[in-house]
Amino acid sequence: MRKEIGFFDVFRETLDKLDGDGILLVAGDPPNPMTIGWGTLGYIWHKQIITVMVRPTRYTFNLMENIKDFSVCVLPDQFGKELSLCGNRSGRDTDKLALCNLHTEKCFKADAFFLSESEIHFECRMVHKHPLDPATLDPAIIKRYYPKRDFHTVYYGEILGIYGQG
C-alpha cells in the first residue's frame, strides 16, 4: 500500500539522501535504476519540478532521450550497497534490478515504473531538457567536474505525484 505525500514533507529526507548515498532515477521499459547525487526540487512554471542531471555516457541517457515519464526513488537507509551497485554498474550489460533484488511496480500517474522498496517515490513527466552550456558554465566547475567535457543534460520533471509507504 502506498499513500500520497505532500511536497514539503519530503524535502529533508530526499535532499539528505541525494547528498549522501544517492537516490535512484528509474527510466525505461524494462526499467533501469541509476544512482544520482545531483538534482533539485522546486517550483518553476507554477509547477512542482524535480531536476535530474545525466551524463551522455550513461545508459540512462539513451533511455531519457526516448521517454516522457520517469520516477525518482528514495530508498531506506539500509540500501547503501544497492545504491553503490546502481551507481557503478551499467544497465547496458547488467540487469541491476535482478542483481540488487529490487522490484518494480507501475506508477499510478506516470507512464513509468517505481521501486517497491522505495521509502518515497516521485512520479515525473518531462517538461524540458537541455545540455549544460560550457560557454556559460563557470570555468572552475568545468575544470573540476568536466575534464572529459561530458556535460550533463538537465531533465526537468513535472511532479505528478509523490508517494510513500502507507
Ligand SMILES: Cc1cc2nc3c(=O)[nH]c(=O)nc-3n(C[C@H](O)[C@H](O)[C@H](O)COP(=O)(O)O)c2cc1C
Ligand atoms: C552516489 C552516486 C551519485 C551519482 N550521481 C550521478 C548523477 O547525478 N548523474 C550521472 O549522470 N551519474 C551519476 N552517478 C554515476 C552513475 O550512477 C553511474 O555511471 C551508473 O553506472 C550509470 O548507470 P547506467 O549506465 O545504467 O545509466 C552517480 C554515482 C554514484 C555512486
